[in-house]
Amino acid sequence: xxxxxxxxxxxxxxxxxxxxxxxxxxxxxxxxxxxxxxxxxxxxxxxxxxxxxxxxxxxxxxxxxxxxxxxxxxxxxxxxxxxxxxxxxxxxxxxxxxxxxxxxxxxxxxxxxxxxxxxxxxxxxxxxxxxxxxxxxxxxxxxxxxxxxxxxxxxxxxxxxxxxxxxxxxxxxxxxxxxxxxxxxxxxxxxxxxxxxxxxxxxxxxxxxxxxxxxxxxxxxxxxxxxxxxxxxxxxxxxxxxxxxxxxxxxxxxxxxxxxxxxxxxxxxxxxxxxxxxxxxxxxxxxxxxxxxxxxxxxxxxxxxxxxxxxxxxxxxxxxxxxxxxxxxxxxxxxxxxxxxxxxxxxxxxxxxxxxxxx
Amino acid sequence: xxxxxxxxxxxxxxxxxxxxxxxxxxxxxxxxxxxxxxxxxxxxxxxxxxxxxxxxxxxxxxxxxxxxxxxxxxxxxxxxxxxxxxxxxxxxxxxxxxxxxxxxxxxxxxxxxxxxxxxxxxxxxxxxxxxxxxxxxxxxxxxxxxxxxxxxxxxxxxxxxxxxxxxxxxxxxxxxxxxxxxxxxxxxxxxxxxxxxxxxxxxxxxxxxxxxxxxxxxxxxxxxxxxxxxxxxxxxxxxxxxxxxxxxxxxxxxxxxxxxxxxxxxxxxxxxxxxxxxxxxxxxxxxx
Numbered sequence: 050x051x052x053x054x055x056x057x058x059x060x061x062x063x064x065x066x067x068x069x070x071x072x073x074x075x076x077x078x079x080x081x082x083x084x085x086x087x088x089x090x091x092x093x094x095x096x097x098x099x100x101x102x103x104x105x106x107x108x109x110x111x112x113x114x115x116x117x118x119x120x121x122x123x124x125x126x127x128x129x130x131x132x133x134x135x136x137x138x139x140x141x142x143x144x145x146x147x148x149x150x151x152x153x154x155x156x157x158x159x160x161x162x163x164x165x166x167x168x169x170x171x172x173x174x175x176x177x178x179x180x181x182x183x184x185x186x187x188x189x190x191x192x193x194x195x196x197x198x199x200x201x202x203x204x205x206x207x208x209x210x211x212x213x214x215x216x217x218x219x220x221x222x223x224x225x226x227x228x229x230x231x232x233x234x235x236x237x238x239x240x241x242x243x244x245x246x247x248x249x250x251x252x253x254x255x256x257x258x259x260x261x262x263x264x265x266x267x268x269x270x271x272x273x274x275x276x277x278x279x280x281x282x283x284x285x286x287x288x289x290x291x292x293x294x295x296x297x298x299x300x301x302x303x304x305x306x307x308x309x310x311x312x313x314x315x316x317x318x319x320x321x322x323x324x325x326x327x328x329x330x331x332x333x334x335x336x337x338x339x340x341x342x343x344x345x346x347x348x349x350x351x352x353x354x355x356x357x358x359x360x361x362x363x364x365x366x367x368x369x370x371x372x373x374x375x376x377x378x379x380x381x382x383x384x385x386x387x388x389x390x391x392x393x394x395x396x397x398x399x400x401x402x403x404x405x406x407x408x
Numbered sequence: 409x410x411x412x413x414x415x416x417x418x419x420x421x422x423x424x425x426x427x428x429x430x431x432x433x434x435x436x437x438x439x440x441x442x443x444x445x446x447x448x449x450x451x452x453x454x455x456x457x458x459x460x461x462x463x464x465x466x467x468x469x470x471x472x473x474x475x476x477x478x479x480x481x482x483x484x485x486x487x488x489x490x491x492x493x494x495x496x497x498x499x500x501x502x503x504x505x506x507x508x509x510x511x512x513x514x515x516x517x518x519x520x521x522x523x524x525x526x527x528x529x530x531x532x533x534x535x536x537x538x539x540x541x542x543x544x545x546x547x548x549x550x551x552x553x554x555x556x557x558x559x560x561x562x563x564x565x566x567x568x569x570x571x572x573x574x575x576x577x578x579x580x581x582x583x584x585x586x587x588x589x590x591x592x593x594x595x596x597x598x599x600x601x602x603x604x605x606x607x608x609x610x611x612x613x614x615x616x617x618x619x620x621x622x623x624x625x626x627x628x629x630x631x632x633x634x635x636x637x638x639x640x641x642x643x644x645x646x647x648x649x650x651x652x653x654x655x656x657x658x659x660x661x662x663x664x665x666x667x668x669x670x671x672x673x674x675x676x677x678x679x680x681x682x683x684x685x686x687x688x689x690x691x692x693x694x695x696x
Contacts, residue, residue: 141467141469160425164421164422165422172414200469202684203640203682205640220420236627253527
């Protein structure tokens with residue numbers, strides 16, 4: 050099967066390396082032995098694949114390369130942040146000296162040209178690091194474009210600016226296979242949907258955070274996206290949708306479990322907080338169950354984190370004041386051990402997933 | 409099914425950028441099209457230069473900040489008007505603005521209702537150098553006279569002497585440097601408000617946020633409204649006028665003290681109630 054993306058090629062290269070190590074062990078344990086011709090064909094096949102992938106995708110061929118790649122990812126991200134900040138402050142330094150027409154032309158030109166440059170780099174950069182840097186700068190320049198246009202013409206702030214920002218972020222994310230830009234686009238979508246939900250509920254759009262329930266529609270949408278649209282070619286994209294969907298659901302529930310006045314519901318705050326605490330436990334347990342069933346480790350882990358947070362905040366509410374502190378932390382520690390035992394049992398009972406190694 | 413090609417990506421991205429800019433520019437053009445909704449000449453008292461803080465030194469643009477006030481109960485209250493209750497923003501007015509307020513405030517569920525109420529964006533009417541400012545002047549002058557009389561009757565009381573001195577400084581500020589722009593009314597319909605305040609050179613209609621709150625004074629709860637902020641607090645000074653303002657901004661950053669108004673700015677408010685600078689000139693202070 051020919052990989053369609055860099056991440057698929059990298060996964061195959063990693064699998065080849067692991068396969069080679071396991072084959073050595075099997076031969077040393079005399080569980081398997083390849084004859085000379087089989088070995089020669091296998092090694093030639095793997096060498097050809099790795100050479101193709103290295104040429105087309107600039108993959109990491111060994112552990113040292115992988116470690117250097119991590120450093121390149123960090124450098125790429127920091128470089129993008131610095132360049133974006135530089136572009137912002139450069140414009141900030143000189144825009145007052147320009148006429149309005151020149152300001153507008155400059156802003157639009159920079160946004161368009163950084164986008165075009167990103168596409169140019171993307172077609173020539175097999176590693177993806179330079180593309181990531183350029184794409185982040187292009188997105189930052191577009192955000193600067195719309196924000197400064199609003200300042201120049203004293204436009205009333207509006208949530209509608211989030212729509213083109215999200216659109217460009219998604220376009221760059223899917224074109225350049227960039228999870229960071231996907232996250233940026235998702236954040237814009239969350240903010241827009243929450244602001245709109247708040248506006249329909251009678252709030253001023255910037256106050257959408259004052260009613261955490263405004264985030265629930267976005268949570269449902271984000272969780273549904275990878276179910277409705279396959280993301281086989283985009284490694285990690287479905288994970289990001291699901292994680293942000295869960296965060297958009299569980300974080301507001303956590304907030305409301307301690308701040309009943311922030312709810313749309315018109316009941317006693319204590320009753321609302323209690324209900325959301327129960328809901329928090331139920332939803333995080335459901336996330337653990339669903340993630341285990343559908344082989345979504347990120348959903349399982351997010352569910353576990355929030356289950357533990359809900360549990361520990363309840364411990365704090367019940368016992369912090371009345372228990373000696375050593376006893377309180379002992380209870381917390383023993384609870385962590387209990388959770389470990391439960392998860393180990395669940396792991397042992399779970400059916401083994403298909404996959405791993407070469408397909 | 410159509411296969412997505414690289415030129416589709418290019419067209420989509422450039423399209424997103426150009427369309428969003430076009431929407432913003434068309435909106436700005438629509439706002440400025442035709443006769444302005446209002447056009448007012450502010451002095452430095454109402455349109456102040458930006459404060460020197462944070463990254464302001466990196467900013468070559470000048471955003472003039474709109475300073476507004478409201479008539480207060482007490483003249484010696486601190487000079488902060490946002491989030492402060494206004495006498496005319498009572499329960500009846502708040503209901504007029506669309507807030508659902510219970511008939512009685514003093515039940516736990518009704519008090520909870522008030523705690524949960526959030527701000528709404530409404531239309532605010534600002535009056536420049538009108539009856540509200542004159543009333544504020546009279547209030548301060550009366551208060552100053554009281555403080556001075558008290559100090560004169562108690563010459564050995566250092567605290568009263570100090571209060572009289574502060575009162576005189578406040579009167580000077582009220583007469584020469586404090587903003588003459590007062591928030592006087594609120595509503596939901598521009599036409600209805602303009603019919604009530606037809607002078608477009610004195611009354612400005614802007615957008616802002618109002619929130620009701622319940623104040624418990626003794627046993628009697630009182631419903632009052634506060635203005636949280638205006639939707640647009642600043643107006644950018646475009647290039648020709650920036651050159652006139654920049655030396656004054658440098659003087660301010662160098663620590664130039666209290667001074668009378670050094671410039672006037674003509675600001676128009678358009679069909680979307682968004683402002684822009686029409687003219688700015690130096691040393692045409694419109695003092696008392």
